[in-house]
Amino acid sequence: xLKRYIIPSALWLMATIFIVIAACGGDDDADGTAxxxxxxxxxxxxxxxxxxxxxxxLDRGELICGVNDSVPGFGFVDPxxxxxxxFDVDYCKxxxxxxxxxxxxxQYVPLTADARLPAVQTGQVDVLIxxxxxxxxxxxxxxxxxxxxxxxxxxxxxxxxxxGYTSIDDLATxxxxxxQGTTTELNLTDRLPDSEPLPFVDNDTLQAAFIExxxxxxxxxxxxxxxxxxxxxxSAGGPSALVVLDEVFSKEPLGPVTIDNDSxxxxxxNWTVIGTILAEERGVTSANVDDFIADxxxxxxxxxxxxxxxxxxxxxxxxxxxxxxxxxxxxxxGNYGEIYERNIxxxxxxxxxxxxxxxxxxxxxxxxxxx
Amino acid sequence: xxxxxxSSASELRRILTLWRNVRVQRFVGQTVFAAIVIxxxxxxxxxxxxxxxxxxxxxxxxxxTTGSFPFISVSGDFLNQRAGFDIVETSFGYDYGPNDSYRxxxxxxxxxxxxxxxxxxxxxxxxxxxxxxxxxxxxxxxxHAALAYVExxxxxxxxxxxxxxxxxxxxxxxxxxxxxxxxxxxVTNKAIALPFVSPxxxxxxxxxxxxxxxxxxxxxxxxxxxxxxxxxxxxxxxWWALGAFGxxxxxxxxxxxxxxxxxxxxxxxxxxxxxxxxxxxFGALLTGLTLxxxxxxxxxxxxxxxxxxxxxxxxxAALGLGSFQxxxxxxxxxxxxxxxxxxxxxxxxxxxxxxxxxxxxFKDVFGTGSVIITQxxxxxxxxxxxxxxxxxxxxxISLVMNTINSRLKWENA
Numbered sequence: 001x002l003k004r005y006i007i008p009s010a011l012w013l014m015a016t017i018f019i020v021i022a023a024c025g026g027d028d029d030a031d032g033t034a035x036x037x038x039x040x041x042x043x044x045x046x047x048x049x050x051x052x053x054x055x056x057x058l059d060r061g062e063l064i065c066g067v068n069d070s071v072p073g074f075g076f077v078d079p080x081x082x083x084x085x086x087f088d089v090d091y092c093k094x095x096x097x098x099x100x101x102x103x104x105x106x107q108y109v110p111l112t113a114d115a116r117l118p119a120v121q122t123g124q125v126d127v128l129i130x131x132x133x134x135x136x137x138x139x140x141x142x143x144x145x146x147x148x149x150x151x152x153x154x155x156x157x158x159x160x161x162x163x164g165y166t167s168i169d170d171l172a173t174x175x176x177x178x179x180q181g182t183t184t185e186l187n188l189t190d191r192l193p194d195s196e197p198l199p200f201v202d203n204d205t206l207q208a209a210f211i212e213x214x215x216x217x218x219x220x221x222x223x224x225x226x227x228x229x230x231x232x233x234x235s236a237g238g239p240s241a242l243v244v245l246d247e248v249f250s251k252e253p254l255g256p257v258t259i260d261n262d263s264x265x266x267x268x269x270n271w272t273v274i275g276t277i278l279a280e281e282r283g284v285t286s287a288n289v290d291d292f293i294a295d296x297x298x299x300x301x302x303x304x305x306x307x308x309x310x311x312x313x314x315x316x317x318x319x320x321x322x323x324x325x326x327x328x329x330x331x332x333x334g335n336y337g338e339i340y341e342r343n344i345x346x347x348x349x350x351x352x353x354x355x356x357x358x359x360x361x362x363x364x365x366x367x368x369x370x371x
Numbered sequence: 372x373x374x375x376x377x378s379s380a381s382e383l384r385r386i387l388t389l390w391r392n393v394r395v396q397r398f399v400g401q402t403v404f405a406a407i408v409i410x411x412x413x414x415x416x417x418x419x420x421x422x423x424x425x426x427x428x429x430x431x432x433x434x435x436t437t438g439s440f441p442f443i444s445v446s447g448d449f450l451n452q453r454a455g456f457d458i459v460e461t462s463f464g465y466d467y468g469p470n471d472s473y474r475x476x477x478x479x480x481x482x483x484x485x486x487x488x489x490x491x492x493x494x495x496x497x498x499x500x501x502x503x504x505x506x507x508x509x510x511x512x513x514x515h516a517a518l519a520y521v522e523x524x525x526x527x528x529x530x531x532x533x534x535x536x537x538x539x540x541x542x543x544x545x546x547x548x549x550x551x552x553x554x555x556x557x558v559t560n561k562a563i564a565l566p567f568v569s570p571x572x573x574x575x576x577x578x579x580x581x582x583x584x585x586x587x588x589x590x591x592x593x594x595x596x597x598x599x600x601x602x603x604x605x606x607x608x609x610w611w612a613l614g615a616f617g618x619x620x621x622x623x624x625x626x627x628x629x630x631x632x633x634x635x636x637x638x639x640x641x642x643x644x645x646x647x648x649x650x651x652x653f654g655a656l657l658t659g660l661t662l663x664x665x666x667x668x669x670x671x672x673x674x675x676x677x678x679x680x681x682x683x684x685x686x687x688a689a690l691g692l693g694s695f696q697x698x699x700x701x702x703x704x705x706x707x708x709x710x711x712x713x714x715x716x717x718x719x720x721x722x723x724x725x726x727x728x729x730x731x732x733f734k735d736v737f738g739t740g741s742v743i744i745t746q747x748x749x750x751x752x753x754x755x756x757x758x759x760x761x762x763x764x765x766x767x768i769s770l771v772m773n774t775i776n777s778r779l780k781w782e783n784a
Contacts, residue, residue: 114729114741118750141449142748143423173640175561180729180738181745186455189469196459196642198652199742200732205538209732212542214560214651216641261425 053126053258053265054099054320062105065092066125069110070203072227073347074131074151077110084108087343088129090333091150091256091273095127097328098272098321112201114181120144120257127269128257131221133183138257147270148277149255150336151344152355152364154248155184156222158229161243163216168247171195174216177206187250188219203228211236221252223349230347264320271319275326278304278367279335281358286334293327304370305330315371336365423751449747450474456742458734460650462486473743480739481760487653487735488722488764491660495721496714498665503672504698517669524666530727533659537731540658541651547641557636557643560651564636567647573630580623588616652733656725664721668714675709676702708779715772719765726761736760 057063067089068075075088084092093103109125120128121143131153132138134146157176159165173194178185180199188197198215200206207228210218218225222244229242256273258266279285282301284292289305296302302309306316306324316323333339337358340351357363389395454476457469462482467475505517524532544560545551551558556565595608624630636646679702687701726737734742740757744750 114745117745117748121748121750137746138748144748173642175642177732180732181742185742186746189455189457193469197457198459198732199456199734201729205534205730205732208538209542212560213546213548214542 052262054268057099057126061100062107063092063096063099064107064109064124064126065089065095066109066111066116066119066128066130067092068130069108071131071224072231073344073349074223074227075110075129076227085343087151087339088131090339090343091129092127094272094276094329094333094339095256095269097332098268098275098325101325101328103332112181113179114201117142117144117257120259123259126258126265129255131224131254132257133221133252134255135183143260145258145260145266147256147258147266148273149253149364150273151223151254153221153223153252153254155187155219155250155252156225156244156248158218158220158225158242158244159216160213160237161241162237165217165243165245168192168245168249171217175214176217176219177210177215178219179203179206182220183250183252184220191249207232221254222248223254223344223347226349227347268319268321271317272325272329274367275304275329275370276333276336276339277358277365278370279326279330280337280365281360281367284330284335285338286331289327289330300370317370419751449749450477452747454743454746456746458483458739460653460734473747476739477736477743477756480734480736483728483733483739484722484725484735484737484764487656487660487728487733488725490657491664491721491725492718494657494661495664495668495717498661499668499714499717500672500703502665502669503676504703506669506673507676521666521669524662525670529659529663529724530730532663533655533727533731536659537651537655541655544651547638547643550638550643552638555635557638557646559638559643562643562648562650563654564643564646564648566636567634567645568631569634571630571632573627577623577627577630580627581620584616584619584623587619588612591615650733652728652731656728656731656733660721660724663724664717667717667720671710671713671717672706674713675706678709679705708776711772711776711779715769715776718768718772722764722768723761 067084068086069077069084071086073086075084075086077083078085089108092106092108096106097103109119111119111125111128111130116128116130116132117138119125129150131151132146133153134149138144139146157168157171159171165171168191172192173196174192175196175198176188176192177198177200178188180201185197185199188195195217198209200209203224206218209215211233218228220228225244229239229244232239232242256269258269278300279289282298282304284301284305292301293305293307296305296307296309299309302312303315303317305327306314306322308314314323319325334342337351340356345351351357351363353362355364357365359366450473452473453469454471454473455469456476458467458476458479460483461467461479463486465479465482467479502517502520505513506521508514508517542560544558544563547559547561556563558564589612591614592608592612595606595611598604599606599608634645634647636648637644683701683705684697687697692700725735728735729738729741737757740753744753747753
């Protein structure tokens with residue numbers, strides 16, 4: 001009887017050993033024979049051999065962008081038009097405009113919190129713009145790169161007004177709904193170690209459980225809480241049935257994520273974001289960008305828009321896209337302030353006086369120099 | 372010269388004969404096939420490994436690939452890092468907290484998978500046999516109710532059923548602010564709690580007494596069975612065994628000074644405390660898996676009953692056995708031989724389907740693995756680990772079921 005299991009087990013063991021040995025051999029291949037062009041220039045970045053994501057996206061004629069589809073204001077499928085809308089979605093459009101000159105050349109891939117990082121690692125998406133917090137382990141240990149933060153968020157806790165909770169400490173032993181695989185899940189355990197976290201994979205099941213009082217609190221980034229509060233169903237009491245408690249107990253800088261080994265692609269994503277910030281700082285909007293193209297009033301605006309200043313040479317930073325790529329971006333989606341006002345102001349998150357104001361107005365939104 | 376020619380001709384003939392030998396042909400064919408499979412596998416893995424290497428990740432981070440032969444490395448193993456996330460629902464009293472490692476978190480999820488699959492297999496078998504036998508009933512209502520059950524549960528996707536049980540049934544239980552308090556049990560959508568017992572001093576000694584009682588019960592069973600076989604008189608070995616075990620257990624319980632304390636659930640601070648608790652997530656998962664799989668097992672039971680020749684029932688009736696006795700002593704024992712292989716499939720399905728727990732905020736091994744992936748970024752090794760986990764679990768179930776099956780073969784019967 002035992003004999004029937006010896007042969008399959010032996011085969012299984014052999015297969016496992018083989019896989020392990022092959023894995024080691026695979027490493028050698030990657031360093032040596034499989035990608036000889038990479039080792040030649042000493043840096044190993046495929047971007048410099050013209051095989052990076054920029055070439056892929058240009059060939060495909062379409063940007064594949066990982067987004068959220070259930071957070072109004074940031075990444076959401078509009079039930080009326082069934083189109084992806086939101087702050088993050090507009091940044092997908094900005095990158096598509098920068099690279100392809102077409103805001104509609106985007107394929108949106110809705111991702112859960114669990115699936116979003118592997119989607120970038122495996123190349124399923126070119127860029128992930130899905131309220132993803134930058135952390136050192138995600139940046140360093142996961143093969144990912146985080147571009148300039150587009151929204152400075154913080155974690156909050158939302159409760160039902162009728163329950164009478166006034167501070168986060170009131171919920172020390174409460175059941176608290178959260179999303180699985182997020183930094184908020186970790187912060188909750190740090191802040192309220194005796195609470196009972198109940199992690200869901202999507203906001204919709206979470207909301208169903210919250211309405212039924214399965215959990216006493218709902219923790220997430222405050223932007224997400226505001227978004228969900230604004231869309232809280234009237235049958236459950238509407239937005240006024242909920243209170244977001246005052247305390248903010250984490251830092252959640254959210255921004256686009258790209259794969260780690262493609263610095264050219266990362267630079268394009270990063271400087272597209274920075275370009276929208278600089279445009280706001282310099283007062284360039286979707287409405288007046290053509291006036292500035294005709295008459296750039298100062299040299300930095302001329303460099304940014306890729307036009308000649310008083311007959312001089314056109315500035316090309318060497319990003320790998322045409323030097324005037326920001327013209328399309330600003331014309332298509334506007335500057336940072338316009339993107340914010342179009343998407344985030346309607347869900348009730350005012351910008352003035354917060355960390356998301358421009359640095360000249362006391363916030364953290366800041367652009368490095370364009371030169 | 373002629374000799375040389377003769378030898379080369381015989382050499383040629385030998386090779387040709389070898390080539391025409393069917394055993395050699397098979398050997399060569401299988402070797403070529405195996406080589407192709409191994410080469411394709413090698414290509415896939417080396418490609419993945421190379422790609423991971425490009426973004427600074429390793430295919431097997433818990434294996435030290437710097438040495439001449441891979442050994443499990445102890446330092447630098449990301450699974451040993453502090454997990455930082457909590458899993459409230461654990462199984463078999465396993466103690467897990469956010470300060471434990473990813474390895475402990477994974478193991479917690481693994482135990483949760485085992486608990487829900489194990490309980491699911493037991494309940495699905497009981498319900499499945501009951502429904503399957505009911506379908507053979509001569510009572511129109513009973514057989515058609517069983518038919519309706521089978522057709523409903525096996526034709527609706529399991530994911531949909533799980534969400535139905537969770538959102539439409541378990542979450543609709545009374546809220547914590549207005550609980551259904553049955554004095555002994557508490558029903559809310561945070562937990563369903565039944566009174567339970569918690570160990571007190573003397574519990575360990577009583578456990579030893581219980582073991583002795585179990586041994587005595589087994590001995591009584593053997594003695595009474597032999598008497599029944601020898602004399603043919605009904606000797607009720609089961610009742611004797613139960614009686615011996617119960618009597619020794621009770622005496623021990625009194626002698627060790629009542630080592631159990633009743634643990635009645637209560638509500639404090641909007642939480643259900645104490646007692647034997649079941650969360651709605653676990654409840655929905657167990658209910659969904661059990662009822663879904665029971666529908667398939669019921670069909671297996673019905674089919675295997677119908678496969679027993681009608682003469683068996685008639686012969687049993689001629690002996691004067693009633694309808695329950697016919698089923699219990701004649702038909703069902705014979706169906707086991709036909710029933711076990713397809714039912715093993717259903718057990719495997721149930722175990723694998725338990726990974727759908729991730730939609731219900733129940734942390735099984737798959738859900739926990741997913742969290743580890745997002746917190747560490749180590750997608751490939753965790754997915755590989757998950758595959759090995761489910762594969763091992765399935766092979767274990769198959770091993771147990773095949774062992775049972777081989778014991779039921781005709782020659783052993």
